[in-house]
Amino acid sequence: MAIVFSIILIISTIILLFIEPDLVMQSLITGANDSVTFCIKLFCIYALWLSILNLWREIRFDTFLANKLKFILKKLFPKENDNCYNYLSINLSANMLGMGSAGTPAGIKAVENMRIKKNKIMLVVINSTSIQIIPTTILALRSTLNSKVDIILPSLIATIFSTFIGILLVELLVKDK
């Protein structure tokens, strides 16, 4: 992360120095501005979902889900505590249903409760390669434009395949610590 950040930032600044020096300051500040707007939006979304997440914990819906998913969870994320598995089960099921905004706060809480670095990387990779069964946002966008062709099947195959590759690479390359 740190390396990618520095490299892109330095190269971009050098390029702008030659073509449009004003833009260095301007684009960085616009970026900061964007992020604050985005953060306010996120705050509202997470306020709702963290509240619902609290309710799920109170009615023990998270333990119910974790029990159903225990086999997969223990395989993918070994040696973690129950609290972590509860959050993980919510994160994974929300993502599968295309409710990513509900899944992310649960994912953050899961990482907070994780002891093993490899498991954190595994969760990031599984979330990055997206495990959505139904890509709700894209489908909604396509239907407003009167799309006739379905993309659910290719999306599903591509998602399963990339997630599988991701899991495999984490298992092979990341050392257990």
Added chain:
Amino acid sequence: MIYIVPVVILITLLTAVLKKVNIYNSFIIGTKDSLHLMLDLLPYLISIFMLLRIFQASGLSNMLSNVLATPLSYIGIPKELIELLILRPISGTGSLTILENLYQKFGVDSYVSRCASVIMASNDTILYIVAVYFSTSKDKKSGLAIPISIFATFIGAILACILCKIL
């Protein structure tokens, strides 16, 4: 599809009532959690958004797509999709804008648009996920998380382009 979220919320609320949970309290605590989370997140988001802006403003993202266009066309990825491929891991809204532009330019059911849809649907904003998930963790080093995610989603993109041709 539009019923999933409201029904899930309704069932949650009704069960909470049955189990005599204080719903009002849960919402107050949830919002407080969200506030703390935002304080942890904001610095990470600011750096990503700054990076995104300067990346596009400097033309570096364009240059990168031009350089990558030829080698990637050999493995079956159309050149119109390169910019989307580069921006998808960095920015959710940015890549959605590109997708909409592709829909307008080529039509929603064209080969390019279908590939783009599948790529959008089968990937997520990697940098954002890494930043957010590691923001509250004590150990901030994400290790191989970014390279593995990018490689896996890239393989997914190649597969997406093949699938759209045959399906």
